Amino acid sequence: MTPIVRKATLKDLPVLLLFEQGVIKAERPFDPTIKDGSINYYDISDLITNEDSEVFVIEINKEIVASGYVKIKPDRHYLKHTKQGYLGFMFVKENHRGKQLNQLIINALLEWCKAHHIFEIRLDVYQDNIPAIKAYEKMGFKKHMVNMRLNIENPNN
Template sequence: MNYKTRKATLNDLPTLLRFEQGVIKAERPFDPTIKEGAIAYYDISELISSNESEVYIVEINHEIVASGYAKIKTDRHYLKHTHIGYLGFMFVDENHRGVGVNKLIIDTLLIWCQERNIFEIRLDVYDDNLPAIKAYEKVGFKKHMINMRLNIENSDLN
């Protein structure tokens, strides 16, 4: 198949908003802290418009089938690097999964970061989201740190 990547524009917003809901739907089973009802993760318009981020899409036959963004973020002062490229909004339409579209979008985002002299790349993924972990490991990501949580709302700590 002839997949093509390009920068997203504000004209792509309706499709990207639908993709965002697909990300949220996929992640809800992994995260009991996500609010019920309609929510949004991203300010997609800002990600498209900002000089510090870029949203890319993958198209085939003028149909958008995948998305992702890279955002330059200042990192902690004690690390070797001053900035990271943070990847997010990784979504591939169900009908196009398993054929390398995720790698295509990630490679495009990595090039964008590299062109800006950003070489430390990070992303977040739920520990139980094994298909996503496998996809990220396939393109070279390695597990680095685990974020742990504890809800003590109904605990008797006294």
């Protein structure tokens, strides 16, 4: 039952597409702007095959139970760094949560960033997603900026 962290392949796509729906389902309660019905957040095939990104998964007993990606993004011209590693697609199957698998994924993503000389790491998390925030803070992430919104058609939404 030792977790195996590895790079995802296109053969993993069916499972990863299910994980993507799990991420969307988990985030919908935090975000009233997400469309109803079937949507996708990511181009997972591109994240797997693009040289500027990588998807990692965790297998336990030959079952994929967790995922995460990193993508190298150019950053704003006025910052000290020119590129950032952007993390996303953090998902752990419900029956495997609480086993620090997300920490293993993040460690793999950070090592990949270091190997690509990317040292500024960013991610987004909903402010009401307290368990995720606590997990990221345990990994050394700090709150940096607040993204605010206003719907002037329906201010309560």
